[in-house]
Amino acid sequence: xxxRLTRRELGTIAGLGALATLRPVRAAVTSTTILGRVGxxxxxxxxxxxxxxxxxxxxxxxxALVAATGAATAVDAARTLFAAxxxxxxxxxxxxxxxxSPRRELVEALVAVLGEVGVPAxxxxxxxxxxxxxxxxxxxIRRDGAEYRCYGIDNDYEPNPTSSGEIGSCFAxxxxxxxTALVSFxxxxxxxxxxVSAALKNLYGVIHNPNKYHDHNCxxxxxxxxxxxxxxxxxxxxxxxxxxxxxxxxPAFRPDAVWQLGVVAASTDLVAADAWAWRVIDAERAxxxxxTLAAANRPPRxxxxxxxxxxxxxxxxxxxxxxx
Amino acid sequence: xxxxxxxxxxxxxxxxxxxxxxxxxxxxxLATPPVGAPLDPEDLPAREASWYRKLPEQRVECQLCPRAxxxxxxxxxxxxxxENRGGNYVTLVHSAACALHIDPIEKKPFFHxxxxxxxxxxxxxxxxxECKFCQNWEISQFRPEQVKSSYLPPAALAATAQRAGxxxxxxxxxxxxxxxxxxxxxxxEGRKLGIRTAVVSNGYIQEQPLQEVLPHLxxxxxxxxxxxxxxxxDVVRGELKPVLRALEVIKARGTxxxxxxxxxxxxxxxxxxxxxLARWVKGHLGAEVPVHFTRFHPTYRLTNLPPTPLATLExxxxxxxxxxxxxxxxxxxxxxxxxxxxxxxxxxxxxxxVGFQVLENTLKDGHCPSCxxxxxxxxx
Numbered sequence: 077x078x079x080r081l082t083r084r085e086l087g088t089i090a091g092l093g094a095l096a097t098l099r100p101v102r103a104a105v106t107s108t109t110i111l112g113r114v115g116x117x118x119x120x121x122x123x124x125x126x127x128x129x130x131x132x133x134x135x136x137x138x139x140a141l142v143a144a145t146g147a148a149t150a151v152d153a154a155r156t157l158f159a160a161x162x163x164x165x166x167x168x169x170x171x172x173x174x175x176x177s178p179r180r181e182l183v184e185a186l187v188a189v190l191g192e193v194g195v196p197a198x199x200x201x202x203x204x205x206x207x208x209x210x211x212x213x214x215x216x217i218r219r220d221g222a223e224y225r226c227y228g229i230d231n232d233y234e235p236n237p238t239s240s241g242e243i244g245s246c247f248a249x250x251x252x253x254x255x256t257a258l259v260s261f262x263x264x265x266x267x268x269x270x271x272v273s274a275a276l277k278n279l280y281g282v283i284h285n286p287n288k289y290h291d292h293n294c295x296x297x298x299x300x301x302x303x304x305x306x307x308x309x310x311x312x313x314x315x316x317x318x319x320x321x322x323x324x325x326x327p328a329f330r331p332d333a334v335w336q337l338g339v340v341a342a343s344t345d346l347v348a349a350d351a352w353a354w355r356v357i358d359a360e361r362a363x364x365x366x367x368t369l370a371a372a373n374r375p376p377r378x379x380x381x382x383x384x385x386x387x388x389x390x391x392x393x394x395x396x397x398x399x400x
Numbered sequence: 401x402x403x404x405x406x407x408x409x410x411x412x413x414x415x416x417x418x419x420x421x422x423x424x425x426x427x428x429x430l431a432t433p434p435v436g437a438p439l440d441p442e443d444l445p446a447r448e449a450s451w452y453r454k455l456p457e458q459r460v461e462c463q464l465c466p467r468a469x470x471x472x473x474x475x476x477x478x479x480x481x482x483e484n485r486g487g488n489y490v491t492l493v494h495s496a497a498c499a500l501h502i503d504p505i506e507k508k509p510f511f512h513x514x515x516x517x518x519x520x521x522x523x524x525x526x527x528x529x530e531c532k533f534c535q536n537w538e539i540s541q542f543r544p545e546q547v548k549s550s551y552l553p554p555a556a557l558a559a560t561a562q563r564a565g566x567x568x569x570x571x572x573x574x575x576x577x578x579x580x581x582x583x584x585x586x587x588x589e590g591r592k593l594g595i596r597t598a599v600v601s602n603g604y605i606q607e608q609p610l611q612e613v614l615p616h617l618x619x620x621x622x623x624x625x626x627x628x629x630x631x632x633x634d635v636v637r638g639e640l641k642p643v644l645r646a647l648e649v650i651k652a653r654g655t656x657x658x659x660x661x662x663x664x665x666x667x668x669x670x671x672x673x674x675x676x677l678a679r680w681v682k683g684h685l686g687a688e689v690p691v692h693f694t695r696f697h698p699t700y701r702l703t704n705l706p707p708t709p710l711a712t713l714e715x716x717x718x719x720x721x722x723x724x725x726x727x728x729x730x731x732x733x734x735x736x737x738x739x740x741x742x743x744x745x746x747x748x749x750x751x752x753x754v755g756f757q758v759l760e761n762t763l764k765d766g767h768c769p770s771c772x773x774x775x776x777x778x779x780x
Contacts, residue, residue, distance in 0.1 A: 244701045268472030287480040328474035
């Protein structure tokens, strides 16, 4: 005998139906991802205490986008990834506070590039877990107006969890309902448990229960999160602010472990972006006489898992760095 | 038309309503926010945790639950409620109650503790495991800043119970282990007012914090999720062995103990597992420890399984009784005879229950009225 559906089951089914009907479906990750390629452009740090020069930031970001995609111009590169009809979410990682968060000038440079693709600023949403974290990192909180939006998830999650492998989480509705395209805009830093926090670990900020998924160096959880339909269907690009980077003591800001890397990196392969960050961090650790991340018992194991799942290139030695 | 309440909002709304209705009118002079005031999720009161050790480079190791999370600065443990702040480990849920209700003690369930008594039951956000079948995941699987909480320090909690005429406090709903300092302090404050404290827990706790708080508690109910490690690993994200150790510690300390086993179709409902569990309970804890087999209903991440058939519950009960356990109950089956307490010697029904309601209690000073056998429990 069939049983009556509960209200929740009914809502879930109706929600899935609506989702299938309303969400633009683009296989962007598979059709536009250039596996294993990371574009890197020089961007020297400003003088101590100064902000980035906006023109320099824009130029470096554009160079990185070109290097990452092989397109003729940054706008051409962006046009292969984003449509004018997209609502673009840029997930920044501001956990490290004002000294170890993506610089606002770089993020705004990307907003400008998106504008040239035809995405109006009002349909670009820069976000992180909480508005307070964004403010602390120097971002303006804006929920309306003609400029880009900028606000925290602030507990606006889906009412029910969805699963992906070992992950069972409520996703930010910004990700599940609002945005049709996503950018992971991270930093390059060591992470005490994950090993590396760059493009992928940044995505923990879109689920309600990241604390549940730090065992075993976040493996397979990071990869499971990445392959969730909400993300796999919408993540188009990783950008990493490597003007300064941190090789030890993360995720909190540790001034003695920060060095001036002087680059901005971009990739359509988020896994490769992290593998490249791993390589960069280990190189700096070697220069300082620190053990490799693997020797320090925190290799980013999730990269190999992500590779096995076909999500990108997770072997640092297989990543091709293309300098602008 | 307004949107219907989901379960999470309902719990919070009920908690807020209860808080308003039950709170003492005065404010705690030592407290920063007024008692009963909603807490700013971005500014939760932080207190140094009682069980952790410091590690080099501002890292800490939590010594509360067997996960023993090593936590870097600015990060939290797996429970989501304890945070490393510059090398100091703090709890963000002490005095931050997100649920507050008055329940019959049978709802916990305790069947051998003050039958029919009311318990002021409270919880905070967070949990140290992630059961795929969690009934209260809307608070247990969220961080404290993600749920609405009210400031309710231990003394106010005890005073609230007194005002409500509840002889018991009950830490429940989410997982009291993760608010263990709050449980301890509430139990101490409660005792000053003649109010006892009962805890409903997964038993996933290190021995030292358990030993330190047990003297303040009247009773503990432990959810023994399964008697198989793979179940704990795959369905609970915990471990069985430390839970069994905790059960032994509780029993050895003499704190009243009851065990609940939620039987989930195809996952932990075999006759063999029920037998193994019953043998272990009898051998390590004694035949007089009550065991409740309760019915599963699909929820959270286990919505693909049906409710537990009654026959499965009855078979588990018979198996456990055949192994020599004296008090084996069934739960979530209102009206079933196995909700009542029977004298193990003469089979006289000494407490008759339907659901969470006690209809009849014929115990005489904790003894069977027919054969005078002592029935273990906290009766007065």
